[in-house]
Amino acid sequence: MKSENRESPLENKVDIKEKSSLAAPYKIIIIAGALIMAVLTGLYIYYIKTYEELEYIEIPETDEELGITEETEEVINIFENNKSIINILLFGVDKRSDEETGRSDAIMILTIDPVHNTIKLSSLMRDSRVSIKGYGEDKLGHAYAYGGPELAIHTINNNFRMNIRYFASINYGGLIHVIDSVGGIYANIKEDEIEMVNKYTNDTAYVEGMSYTPITESGYQLLDGVQAVGYSRIRKVGDGDYERTQRQRIVLSAVIRKLTDLNIVELPGVIQDLAPNIQTNITSNYMLKVGTSILNAGIKDIRQARFPSDENSHGEIMNGIWYLVFDKLKTREELNEYIFN
Template sequence: MTKGKKITIWILAIVLAVIVGTVGTVYFYGNHLFNKLEKVEIDKEDIGITEEVQEKLSQYSNSIINIALFGVDAVDGDVGRSDSIMIATIDTVHKKLKLTSIMRDSYVAIDGHGNDKLNHAYAFGGPQLAIKTLNENFDLNIENFASVNFETLPKIIDELGGIELNIDADELEYINGYIAHLNNINGTSEPAIESTGIQHVSGTQALAFCRIRYTSGGDYKRTERHREVLTEIFKKIETMPVTSYPSLLSEILPMVNTSLGYSDILELGTEVLKLGDSNLQLERFPLDDYCEGKMISGIYYLTFDKEVTVEQLHNYIFEDKITW
């Protein structure tokens, strides 16, 4: 990457959005741009990090940073469910960036609400409870988050001039129904996708792609589509001239909620710049062999082997080991 096109990816916002700028752009525009972010305070005393977990993970506290990412389906000011849940990891020990999906239907304990789907935690108590639920069920030490409403995804992608997606036959069967539905509710007129293969898609078409639920692979494939869209956003931003970053940031930042402060963003951005987004690694949990769908009281949940999943997740995020 040339010096003029070095990019600081300071936070990955679900997958669904990437807040990007050069180090020079961030410092030059500073608070003028980042004041556009919707800052959300998180009570660090109530995020479910036990003393045992804190002690176990203390060795990584400054070298492996985890940030929760939530893609939220919300309308008319509602909090909404986090239908995309990821953990962004900045791993300066193994020199990697990791983006880990956690299955939204995972059957977990939610403080004050019993056992339920993981994605309900955000609806019950916003990012505070969603972070706490991740920490308590997966023995993590997450302190910060970024979220974006799925409804803003088309605006973000359209600001980038669209992205490239590889549409397979299964996806083609369903995507146009979602495009038509989005056109109907938003008053847009985006065209249908006519064929399989690499397609240049608009924001509405990309959101339709993210919302496909019924292809083979089910929700596992759906989380893969979310990661694919995020990866393509990375690629598109890399090709943009540096001079376009300020206007892009000005449009995107108001769409993002985060607990990160300006200094946090600069510090994380500097670390990401050192690593480079070519080191981005993608995974999702629970893994196939350690979970199964079950009907409980007439509702579908994804049950999983917690002990094994926590061990696998920790090995992957903190030790950079694949133990399956």
Template sequence: MEKISFAKGKRFKKMTGILLAVVAFSLLCIFLFAHSYISKLNRTAVLSKDAVTGGDGARVTDIPGEDSNTEAGSTAGKDASGEPDSSAEQITSAEEAIRKNMEDNSTVVLSDKNVFNILLIGTDNRVKGESSRSDAMILVSINKKNKTITAASLLRDIYLQIPGKNNNRLNAACAFGGPKLLMNTIEQNFKVSVDRYASVDFYVFMDIIDAVGGVTIEVTREEIPVINDYIAELNKLRGEKEGSDYLTEPGELILNGKQALGYARNRYTGTDFERTEKQRRVLKEAFQKIKKLNLIQLNNLLNKLLPQVTTNLTEGEIFSMILSLPGYAGYDIKQCHIPVDNSYQFMRIRGMEVITLDFDKNIKALREQIYPDKSRDHELTILLK
């Protein structure tokens, strides 16, 4: 009887050893598989948030290389229309609000060990590798405690202080000092921690749309000439035939990469709020198609796109996020935009069309979305003082 028990014990240990070996081998395969993708990313060093000035600290008044604030095509000169600036009283009030917000030491930059904030940056590079403005900025916040993912769009024309520079539009920060200065600008003006960033340019956006076979979008007749202006610029930059991929009729259309980019960048039919909504609409359509790709198609997409993504996420952080993907599928997805309703004013300053803010309202709204628990605790602390 003892011999039988001993034999069973040996078999159990042997089976356990084999099982552990299989598990270890599987984990190794997963790691190597994930590492093969991670290694394709353009990863930069984790950026220090201390003493960021965005360069030599010189105070300048406009975006480098943006003499007339122009964008694509014949519709692109609206900022250079010759309209007068807002009144001196309005401008002084806006500048004073920025100064008070930046000097308000009682409002600390909030952070939380259970919340991880990644700034997604879409740059308007027309030539690969050039320094450029950030055309789209979305702060994605992953809250492990509350199991939520919040996507907060930050409008590019928000007028604020860029550390070490003059007051300017938010999108100028990336041109002045890259992602490092943009992250610091958002932190100091909105008092929330920006932990990491991931940046892509026009070309990646187009590649994603083309890789999934285009996106279905309702296009109005009014939007067509504006979209075609953007397409004309892209055709010229890419050395493609004039008139290639132009839209001719409105309706529900399947847009390719160039056409979808023109649609998403259009700020001349509607407001910047509508523009960010268009961007989210295109990304949502693309994401729905990505979910339907088979493994071979997905592998081809990742191999093409990842080398064009620049990020300061560490390899460990990326690997952890990959392993957490199944869990993230159950998270509640929330969206918001800054500025929030009834908290801003359209103005013209130094010839630029800008959005001036009620900083208190927007800081409060953003912190409540990203740090709902901590924001309430912080407000209670202030009330008790």
């Protein structure tokens, strides 16, 4: 007797086709997932190898050794977004040999604010008269020469009531390579800057054993690495060290914009040029956090400021040495407000 519920061969074939067509997308997903994992693994291995090329400098991590006080934490905790803010001290170091510690010719706080999609560059005037542990009152720029990044971080945290734990230092030679690797940067050269740009470009090229092309006219123009570093070093043109820090911010912000505009194909080559020229205490995990914050937020807005401000500082000669004397309380309030709010 025939079973009334028996399925015909045709019906069985249809089921098999349907099952095959349903299985196909899952196979594609599995293959795509495997490819993505392979790419991510490759990128991670490349990232770790590149990170190993950085010159990692281990410094103390306790609040006391970094110059971070309870008062600082209490003040900063007032700001709602303080936990989201990433602050890194950047030092542009002028050193003529590998044996030198060098002087911090440029001192900036790089602030990454993923909440407001903003990067901030805060220049700290190197001639600011501050208290340096073990050395008394002296110029801020001398702290790095006296005790490297460790003493410089302690000095900045202690005098400006900050809680910065990470730094990155780059010398002029390294900065030249980074600027060249991103295709140069644009800057507006003033007529009265041309002579000094060429003077410092010549000096930089001589120290680094490189050739250079003199700038012959004023105006907005593309600068290569040697020219850009020469431009950032100009002194005694315009408003002295005030305009000098402005030029340094112009160069660094232009580099940051170039880096954030790079596509994934261009990035590895630039990273390879960048890594060997940097000293830092940033761990690989924290570096991933910083990079992820910038990429996820799509940060393009770069703001700039200088501290101490004109309103809260004045020049003064003490024992034949010129210092920038400033109101520490008001400057701390200004800096914290600018960075954390």
